[in-house]
Amino acid sequence: MKELDFLEKLNELDPTLLEEAPATSGRARPKLIRRFAIAAAALLLLTGTVYAIARGIELRRISRFEGDEQGVEAKTELPLVKWSSFEGEIKDVGETIVRQYQEYVPEPAWSSYRGDPGSCSLCFDSIEEAVDYIGLPGLKAPSFPFAEYECSVTAHGDEEGQVDRVTLHAKHIERNDIGAQETVTILTENAENSEYVSGGVWTPEFPRDVIFASYTTPGGNECRIVELRPEFDSRFMSLTGYLTVGPAFYELNLGAVPLEKYEIALEMLRQWADALD
16 A cells, blocks of 8 residues: 555544544553554655645635625645655746746736736646646546636746645636536645635625535545525526545536536536545
């Protein structure tokens, strides 16, 4: 069994198995936990591609003003991945970012455009090609619910070319069809901290009913789900799934979902989560 597979199996253990153990086994539990800790520490010394087990995903409503709920957040903590673990062509992107900073000319104050010299993006014909470009062990190529889509990878770094975040983005937005946007986020050792927050806001003029739910994949991964339904008369809604697997945070948003296609969209979300096992 590979080191990453071993820690992933540990991540799938049900914590209630320890909590519900009979009293007679109480003396053995510290030994069991200690053995797991020693094994995990040994693996961390052996390889640079083993990832700390990420915490769960917290969903909550947010507001800009007291008593005025205007959005939803999904917050989690991700493992900080060593930049040396990236084996794809993205490992050379730091040089491009350094050059962008050197050549960057700020936009005039009157301009609405704000460029970011710290971001470097490339487009790809498929998610598989994008994953190969990143080349990170443990990164999965998530299935996308539509055959036609746009795909890109963005690396973000500082003036010295130290990359702190890598994002894979795919989208399918078609009139008269369910829209889909997928995002995969990886934080590197150069990030300020391991906390990552995603979500969105809306204006008070268009309030939403919010439902939080969970779906557990056959492999034991928990997918947190947010359902948004407009409070005003509308036949459309949206569904978003959030999942942490290995080194990355995966998100799939299904928007412009007709209410009569709710079950279809929910099944699409579940199949997407299952494919990440």
